[in-house]
Amino acid sequence: MAIEVRIPTILRNYTGGAKAVTAEGATLDELISNLESAHPGIKERLVDQGALRRFVNVYLNDEDVRFLGGLGTPVSDGDTVTVLPAVAGG
Amino acid sequence: MRFDSLIDSVGRTPLVGLPRLSPSPDVRVWAKLEDRNPTGSIKDRPALWMIQQAEKDGLLTPGCTILEPTSGNTGISLAMSAKLKGYRLICVMPENTSEERRQLLRMWGAEIISSPAAGGSNEAVRRAKELAERNPSWVMLYQYGNPANWRSHYESTGPEILEDLPTVTHFVAGLGTTGTLMGVGRFLRERVPGVQIVAAEPRYGELVYGLRNVDEGFIPELYDESVLTTRFSVGSADALRRTRELLTAEGIFAGVSTGAALHAALGVARKAVKAGERADVVFVVADGGWKYLSTGAYEGTLEEAEERLEGQLWA
Numbered sequence: 450m451a452i453e454v455r456i457p458t459i460l461r462n463y464t465g466g467a468k469a470v471t472a473e474g475a476t477l478d479e480l481i482s483n484l485e486s487a488h489p490g491i492k493e494r495l496v497d498q499g500a501l502r503r504f505v506n507v508y509l510n511d512e513d514v515r516f517l518g519g520l521g522t523p524v525s526d527g528d529t530v531t532v533l534p535a536v537a538g539g
Numbered sequence: 540m541r542f543d544s545l546i547d548s549v550g551r552t553p554l555v556g557l558p559r560l561s562p563s564p565d566v567r568v569w570a571k572l573e574d575r576n577p578t579g580s581i582k583d584r585p586a587l588w589m590i591q592q593a594e595k596d597g598l599l600t601p602g603c604t605i606l607e608p609t610s611g612n613t614g615i616s617l618a619m620s621a622k623l624k625g626y627r628l629i630c631v632m633p634e635n636t637s638e639e640r641r642q643l644l645r646m647w648g649a650e651i652i653s654s655p656a657a658g659g660s661n662e663a664v665r666r667a668k669e670l671a672e673r674n675p676s677w678v679m680l681y682q683y684g685n686p687a688n689w690r691s692h693y694e695s696t697g698p699e700i701l702e703d704l705p706t707v708t709h710f711v712a713g714l715g716t717t718g719t720l721m722g723v724g725r726f727l728r729e730r731v732p733g734v735q736i737v738a739a740e741p742r743y744g745e746l747v748y749g750l751r752n753v754d755e756g757f758i759p760e761l762y763d764e765s766v767l768t769t770r771f772s773v774g775s776a777d778a779l780r781r782t783r784e785l786l787t788a789e790g791i792f793a794g795v796s797t798g799a800a801l802h803a804a805l806g807v808a809r810k811a812v813k814a815g816e817r818a819d820v821v822f823v824v825a826d827g828g829w830k831y832l833s834t835g836a837y838e839g840t841l842e843e844a845e846e847r848l849e850g851q852l853w854a
Contacts, residue, residue: 504756513770535756
């Protein structure tokens, strides 16, 4: 299963500069672990003590995973996962 | 309708149906036209509520200086009220916001301090907090953490929507300070069983996020995740496409962030159709398109417009 993961500029030092990489897994948690094996160090920037870091937003097909099931959110082939830092508006 | 002054005319905006963009007679989409406020945006509500609360609390007295980090609309609303009430206003604003917003602010007498584009609104907030510390006599209303922001929507926007459309099932709005979603969301949740509160968060071009460190992000103090049903990230391309669709299909000339809200609204409407459920989806037209003309959002192909919007804060 190939799932596209879009990486924000600030984390591209882990992906050799790639804007998007592919990874595998049945859940977001598995996907991030799979990502870690190919790009060591990235997991720690996304996850802290078994939860997404406070200022990291992850979207599954544009929907915030915090409302879908957090790290346990199921993912499947053809999905797009986007990682972004939290920003202000207004 | 008659009012004693311009300030008194804030709110009570029209709710209009979208007969062409609504997917079916059972699943209808409605636009809350917040551009019909005195300075042309939804921010007239929180700005007025925040000023009135600060006056009640004795923080604001005639001749006071107000300081506020803003990407535009809140500043413009504050500038109008400040002008009429005799306050000086200083806005801290990211330099990558449209020229129209700057002109409008100056027109109403506000002073502008620019913060670097790279830091976006996060940087404007940081700068404003710094300035407030160095100038203790200045009053920072601080829209991101001031409860009067969400209360303005709890006490005005929310009740207006429910009065005009008691059958409302979904409320969709842009996510910035989170004030609109928190206020309307809480009001509707208390009164409409099963109502869904949906956030449309702008996803800017790469440039805007470029230098953001994921450890130093910003989440407005007002944000309470439990008020929302879900939250969508909407990119510039989708936001632009929907902004134009709203104009060509329904004749509504709105700002780019409205396109993002419409995109999410049409998404939940499509889901309702698939599930065979009836729905009345209300989304917020936060402002009109006037302030974004110089960004080129309404001219040429979508690709060209998207390119021109790269690096701009369009919400």
